[in-house]
Amino acid sequence: MSVSSAPLMNLELPSKPVQELIRTTAKQVPQKYIYQSKSTDFSDIQYMETSTIDFNLLSSSSSNEQQQELQKLQSVLTSWGCFQVKNHGLSTSLIDGIREVGKEFFALPLEVKERHKRTIDSFQGYGGDTVSDGQNYNWNDRLHLKVHPLQHRNFEFWPDYLPNFRETVEEYIMEVKKVVEMILKSIAKLLNLEENMIFNICGGNEGINMYTRFNYYPPCSSADQVLGLKPHSDGTVLTVLLQDKQVEGLQVLKDNKWFKVPIVPDALFINLGDQLEMISNGILKSAVHKVVIDKEKARTSIATLFSPGPDKEIGPFSELIDDKERPRLYKNIKNYVDVFFQYYPKGERAINAMKI
Ligand code: OGA
Numbered sequence: 001m002s003v004s005s006a007p008l009m010n011l012e013l014p015s016k017p018v019q020e021l022i023r024t025t026a027k028q029v030p031q032k033y034i035y036q037s038k039s040t041d042f043s044d045i046q047y048m049e050t051s052t053i054d055f056n057l058l059s060s061s062s063s064n065e066q067q068q069e070l071q072k073l074q075s076v077l078t079s080w081g082c083f084q085v086k087n088h089g090l091s092t093s094l095i096d097g098i099r100e101v102g103k104e105f106f107a108l109p110l111e112v113k114e115r116h117k118r119t120i121d122s123f124q125g126y127g128g129d130t131v132s133d134g135q136n137y138n139w140n141d142r143l144h145l146k147v148h149p150l151q152h153r154n155f156e157f158w159p160d161y162l163p164n165f166r167e168t169v170e171e172y173i174m175e176v177k178k179v180v181e182m183i184l185k186s187i188a189k190l191l192n193l194e195e196n197m198i199f200n201i202c203g204g205n206e207g208i209n210m211y212t213r214f215n216y217y218p219p220c221s222s223a224d225q226v227l228g229l230k231p232h233s234d235g236t237v238l239t240v241l242l243q244d245k246q247v248e249g250l251q252v253l254k255d256n257k258w259f260k261v262p263i264v265p266d267a268l269f270i271n272l273g274d275q276l277e278m279i280s281n282g283i284l285k286s287a288v289h290k291v292v293i294d295k296e297k298a299r300t301s302i303a304t305l306f307s308p309g310p311d312k313e314i315g316p317f318s319e320l321i322d323d324k325e326r327p328r329l330y331k332n333i334k335n336y337v338d339v340f341f342q343y344y345p346k347g348e349r350a351i352n353a354m355k356i
């Protein structure tokens with residue numbers, strides 16, 4: 001299926017990274033970044049319940065423990081579409097290490113980072129998000145890399161000269177992949193599917209498609225007028241986020257209300273993406289989230305995105321379609337990520353175009 005109805009867009013990229021903008025431009029925030037001119041007060045926003053899943057219990061050999069944790073997972077998936085995972089097996093030194101290489105990259109001189117600059121038609125590389133005419137830029141710089149399958153890496157975009165960069169990213173994504181495999185198996189069980197079905201749709205152990213996005217959110221004197229990332233759901237099956245250790249910023253939407261995501265030290269934050277909503281025929285919903293900015297402190301985060309390959313057609317599993325009880329809600333689609341990037345720059349949700 002092609003989404004030929006999507007109008008052609010004039011896409012733009014920010015002319016300089018936000019990090020550079022605040023260094024070289026006066027205090028005034030350029031109009032293109034002003035998301036809302038009215039000041040908003042975030043102080044009365046509540047925290048989401050800390051729905052922390054214990055990975056040890058999820059993979060426990062005691063079926064009782066496992067069953068209880070699965071039930072907990074079911075409840076957070078249906079109420080929030082996102083959750084924290086602890087005891088995930090990633091060592092503190094690996095977590096510190098991946099944060100460190102990310103920070104080292106953004107600390108490099110501009111001309112060095114720009115050796116890995118993204119272009120308007122490649123989402124890999126260093127830069128900001130594209131927007132269409134009339135849309136605001138995010139207060140965010142990022143380095144976006146395809147990291148798996150390993151042979152698909154494009155090292156032009158990798159700051160390989162940073163000591164430990166490649167090894168740390170490699171070790172990190174391999175560990176995160178194990179966590180995601182277990183989570184996707186657990187979700188398949190909860191949907192009464194064969195346990196490998198979702199993981200295999202993503203490409204399985206060898207072929208799974210993974211992207212890592214190092215996010216850098218500089219502080220902003222008019223923090224309440226800009227957004228680090230505008231409200232969106234991810235175009236993935238699943239996203240694994242390693243939040244900043246100290247600086248908050250992520251918020252999730254539930255029943256039309258925003259909630260702050262707390263920092264749980266060393267936990268991984270998982271959110272469901274649009275493709276899981278589609279393959280589950282709407283039983284699960286992708287989580288809408290946004291990032292707000294701190295007035296004084298820079299925030300960093302590392303998002304690892306899991307998606308089926310571009311040539312894989314996905315759509316609701318036939319097991320989850322029932323003509324009477326649960327008719328098919330979404331079309332089948334190849335390369336949803338491409339479609340996603342036709343809507344995201346306009347601040348629109350691509351998943352709405354997938355509904356029947
Ligand atoms: C993303 C995202 C959240 C964050 O990269 O899609 O939502 O806290 N990141 O950086």
Ligand code: NI
Binds near residue numbers: 234
């Ligand atoms: Ni996101």
